Structures are given as C-alpha cells and as structure tokens.
Amino acid sequence: MRNILVLFLTGFLSLAVISNTVINNKQKNPAVSEETKTKSANTYDLLEEYKKDASKRQPTYTGENITVSGVVVYKGPDIHGLPSLELSDKVNGTSHVLCVFDSADSLNKISKGDNLTISGKFHIVSSDDMVVLKQSKIQ
CATH class of the missing domain: 2.40.50.140 (Nucleic acid-binding proteins)
Known part of the structure; x- marks a missing residue:
C-alpha cells in the first residue's frame, strides 16, 4: 500500500510540474498564448x-x-x-x-x-x- 501511495504522489507531482511549465511557457511566448491581444x-x-x-x-x-x-x-x-x-x-x-x-x-x-x-x-x-x-x- 505504501508503494502505491508513493507512486501516486510521484505521478501527481510530475503532472503538477509539467502543467506549471506549460502554463509558464504560454505566458512567456505570445505566439503560444491562448489569449491574443x-x-x-x-x-x-x-x-x-x-x-x-x-x-x-x-x-x-x-x-x-x-x-x-x-x-x-x-x-x-x-x-x-x-x-x-x-x-x-x-x-x-x-x-x-x-x-x-x-x-x-x-x-x-x-x-x-x-x-x-x-x-x-x-x-x-x-x-x-x-x-x-x-x-x-x-x-
């Protein structure tokens, strides 16, 4: 059970890091931004x-x-x-x-x-x- 919990938390943290990276890249690069000014x-x-x-x-x-x-x-x-x-x-x-x-x-x-x-x-x-x-x- 402990191994499953560790695996779940590792996956969750990886997903959070990837999501944050994608969001930051969209904010830094206007060509990628969802909102175009x-x-x-x-x-x-x-x-x-x-x-x-x-x-x-x-x-x-x-x-x-x-x-x-x-x-x-x-x-x-x-x-x-x-x-x-x-x-x-x-x-x-x-x-x-x-x-x-x-x-x-x-x-x-x-x-x-x-x-x-x-x-x-x-x-x-x-x-x-x-x-x-x-x-x-x-x-």
Whole structure:
C-alpha cells in the first residue's frame, strides 16, 4: 500500500510540474498564448515601434493581432501576386504597412486615397521597411 501511495504522489507531482511549465511557457511566448491581444496604431507609429525594438521582429511576435489605420497608397498584388493594400499616414505618402488579403473580392470597393482601418496578423518587417500583415480584414 505504501508503494502505491508513493507512486501516486510521484505521478501527481510530475503532472503538477509539467502543467506549471506549460502554463509558464504560454505566458512567456505570445505566439503560444491562448489569449491574443490586439495592438492598434497608425501606420507610421506601428512601423517606428517595430524598427526601434528589434526583439519584436523575432518569430515570437509572428501572428500577433494588429489593427492599423491609414490611407491607401497602393492597391494590387504584392511581390508574390497576392491581393494587398499598402497604407501610409498621409495621401501619396510613403508606404509603412503592407496588408495581404486572402481574397481580392474584399478590395473591390477600395480606392487609392481611402482612409481605412485594417486588422491582420503580424508577419514580418520587410527589407524595404514595411510592417507586413497577413490574413488582413477591413474593419
């Protein structure tokens, strides 16, 4: 009986340690977190935030939900041929955010110069200094 009790307690403690490790890892790694927070910003501020903090360019931030507001300065395919919009903080301004969409259908009524709010998942800061959002949706 004593051996069974020792075995039970050992198993219980192992389970507690494993559970605690999983919970702590989810809290430390936003990509694993069950609760995903959404960040909101204008295009320029969002780009500057990622440029200033190199740690945010790391894979752990991939998939972070972001909502951004800006002016459409480009509508068309991205370099991979996917439907996209580029946003700036002003009309005819420099592109700060590339929003990639699953379907071009959602872009039919959008024109260059429109002010939009778009949400998407952070993918990368591109080599030409644009925050790239995937799975974008117009709000």
